Amino acid sequence: MPKRPTSADVAAVAGVSRTTVSFVLNERADVHIPETTRRRVIEAAARLDYHPNSVARQLAGGASRALGLVLRQTPEQAANDAVLAETLRGLSSAARAANHRVLLETLAPGEGHYADLIRSGRTDGLIVSGPRFDDEELVELVHDGFPVVIQGVFPGLDVPSVDVDNVAGARLAVEHLLALGHRRIACITNAPLAYTAASERLTGYRDALAAAGVADDPDLVAEGGFDAQSGHRAVADILARSTPDAIFVASDVVAFGAFAGLRDAGLSIPGDVSVVSFDAIPLAAYLDPPLTTIHLPAFDLGATAGRAILDRISGRPVNPRTLLPTELIIRASTAPRRRAMRRTD
DSSP states (O other): OOOOOOHHHHHHHHTSOHHHHHHHHTTOTTSOOOHHHHHHHHHHHHHHTOOOOHHHHHHTTSOOOEEEEEESSOHHHHHTOTTHHHHHHHHHHHHHHTTOEEEEEEOOTTSOOHHHHHHTTOOSEEEEESOBTTOHHHHHHHHTTOOEEEESOOTTOOOOEEEEOHHHHHHHHHHHHHHTTOOSEEEEOSSOTTBHHHHHHHHHHHHHHHHTTOOOOGGGEEOOOSSHHHHHHHHHHHHHHOOOSEEEESOHHHHHHHHHHHHHTTOOTTTTOEEEEEEOOGGGGGSSSOOEEEEOOHHHHHHHHHHHHHHHHHTOOOOSEEEEOOEEEOOTTOOOOOGGGOOOO
């Protein structure tokens, strides 16, 4: 019995992605596909005698009245994301106002595909939170014309984005430490540097040091990984190599672990080491000492992204890049550098 042709076979003959095949053959009116591409797909399907089944056509027909929020994390990492609840609340508020609902999906690198969400017909558009530089499937999805908005930034990709200014926020945090007299300032990132937000916050840290004439010391930089445990490990790594008098931790949750790591090493906060972080989650105010941090407007971030994806779905114009403001919240985890602690820089 001859093998029945699949959408993958059509995609290979037409020289397009399986997602594009799905869009064309299921006549997705909300997705713009160039006419030449559409013709190639139809001709390839006819040549192979490929016909999508009627159930699949119905599912992929759009108008699900649902928005997909895709987190580029594992389920375990998402569970540690203390900003997520407020972001989701803002997104849900925008969705409900337009009679839509929100579906949340975790999509860790190497696990699952955007196309699975699209072909199922469960969403009319996607908000991708926490994009990575190496996310080739996201590039393909955008080029295929499916409505996408990213929470973050993806250099070189023509897709609307809603974000905070991570570079400026990180720079503000480190400038605060510099103004207190600190010069040996370490940095623990919020995530691996393949994530664009982590790279941007590291850039802001380095920009602040450079503007103050302070050398960038690789021994003072360590990678975090979304959770408190990674902050604990990163502090141990830094202290094994160097002696900072302050640390910028690019996530409050990661900073929780950094606090514990400093105390395990017999160091006081801020007596020996000042700590400033990023996100301003509610629990940060109840640490001992309360955490100095950069406020990220999580609710507004979700609501703005929700309105943007609804505009994309409806064909209305969307700003290519929307940046929401951050601010420094000064608490007791930072203090002037003690003269007795001076070292030879």
